[in-house]
Amino acid sequence: MERADAARNRARILEAAAALFAARPPHEVTMDDIAKAAGVGRGTLYRRYPDRASIAVALLDEHERELQERLLRGDPPLGPGAPPAERLAAFYAAMVRLLEDHVHLVLGSEVGRTRFETGAYGFWRAHVRSLLVAAGTPRPDALVDPLLAPLAPEVYSYQRSDLGLTPEQITEALTRLTRVL
């Protein structure tokens, strides 16, 4: 079990990191910045979090778990009970909301390839795959990742910030993707 000072420092680190990630692009936040802002030494920081990504993951964890819970046991159309295409659309809408609220964190935790290595991606993948199977889609395995690709944080932030699209417009477009089921 965790010592009191350790717990205090963990909280400080997460709080400081959240503030920094909110203030500027995550790749511009250094481990040193976080340590300084949290008032702890480098060694203390590295003891728990070997890199920026693991801190962002820790910060995201709570929100992602809540959504995962709703996918598994929540009300339809997000949870079980609705037709697969509707559930997929609801999933897209929920992910857009998650991205809207926390893109900076997702960008911090998933840089390029690492996206696929996070536990969360595995969960989203399994969920969408099960929807494809439920819809009777043939050869679902090659279709899952293309359907998840538009949810990459880089794509979302490009559509939002560079193109100026609204979350609603993005959700609507993703809903049209569910036609492939």
Added chain:
Amino acid sequence: MERADAARNRARILEAAAALFAARPPHEVTMDDIAKAAGVGRGTLYRRYPDRASIAVALLDEHERELQERLLRGDPPLGPGAPPAERLAAFYAAMVRLLEDHVHLVLGSEVGRTRFETGAYGFWRAHVRSLLVAAGTPRPDALVDPLLAPLAPEVYSYQRSDLGLTPEQITEALTRLTRVL
């Protein structure tokens, strides 16, 4: 116009970089490696290419331009003449081939967000958008990037290397995406 020694060094740099990118993941190739392998100094390297990405772009350029030419003026279904959905499928197939041959270069040139800043992305985007318009798809702007997202090099290499999918399986899945038109 370029001096003879400058041209010789440019050729050396590109050749050396191509070999290094083929041999290991691009982010493990340092500018120093490239300079050493090409037998030139750091200053010479940086004079022309400010970073890894610009070298990879230069190496890719030729292949991408050829595909762009075929999209604009080639035979259908890739070029003009075929129905939009078929042209999109042909585009997907061509991009899969391009990725299959040069993922390592695309991975080198496009890290996360920078993907959207390259000239090539703008071209692919304009092309797919025009197909959506030709198909009479309403509000095409929000749909373009989701349709291009599966072609991100990270997604492709995940499907190929981690999932073990074949280029044919990937192409087939992308073809099914054209149903949204």
Added chain:
DNA sequence: TCTCTAAGCGGACACTATGTCCAGTTAACC
């Protein structure tokens, strides 16, 4: 309350990569 010890702490250090700079070199035009 005191002692003991293992967990925790934090800053110094070594290392790696980046990007710049400038004194010397050389191609190419006259």
Added chain:
DNA sequence: GGTTAACTGGACATAGTGTCCGCTTAGAGA
């Protein structure tokens, strides 16, 4: 052959990473 502007390459300054280790302290047991 002389002149000049472009080119060269390595030294340097900078910045970030990750590790290491002597010191500190929380908290359990006597």
